[in-house]
Amino acid sequence: MNNIKLLFVWTLLLTSSQFYAQHKPDKDKIKSLKIAFITERLALSSKEAQAFWPVYNEYEEKREAMREREHTQIREKIRNSENLSEKEAAELIKHYLRFEEEEEELDKNFLESIGKVIPAKKTLLLLRSEYEFKKQLLKQYRHNKG
Numbered sequence: 001m002n003n004i005k006l007l008f009v010w011t012l013l014l015t016s017s018q019f020y021a022q023h024k025p026d027k028d029k030i031k032s033l034k035i036a037f038i039t040e041r042l043a044l045s046s047k048e049a050q051a052f053w054p055v056y057n058e059y060e061e062k063r064e065a066m067r068e069r070e071h072t073q074i075r076e077k078i079r080n081s082e083n084l085s086e087k088e089a090a091e092l093i094k095h096y097l098r099f100e101e102e103e104e105e106l107d108k109n110f111l112e113s114i115g116k117v118i119p120a121k122k123t124l125l126l127l128r129s130e131y132e133f134k135k136q137l138l139k140q141y142r143h144n145k146g
Helices: 002-022 027-042 046-079 086-114 120-145
Strands: none
Touching: 027 046, 027 120, 046 086, 086 120
């Protein structure tokens, strides 16, 4: 039964990623694929899932907001760094380091929070599953683009 579910998730992932290569990526569909992938990999009990998803979704929302902020406040300026004065460049580096610290703190708080709702082994499996999902999505994107 688990093999059938896993096959379904992988098929969905691969066929959907082909769709994304042809059209502008739809964040909601990628998010749905990621949820299905994580759900399958972690095999959460209903009690675990009830506690897990609100914590995970809150983390993902905060992380996305941080990425948007980083993109607008830091990455754009780095791309145009040749137009910055030395003082502005030094301030931008300080700002970047503060962002990195905030991101690390967010990750630390998430791991502490999620550790209260799922066992440590499933937390490690979550980290591995997120990595594998990204890797598979990028692999499929490169394959379709290549």
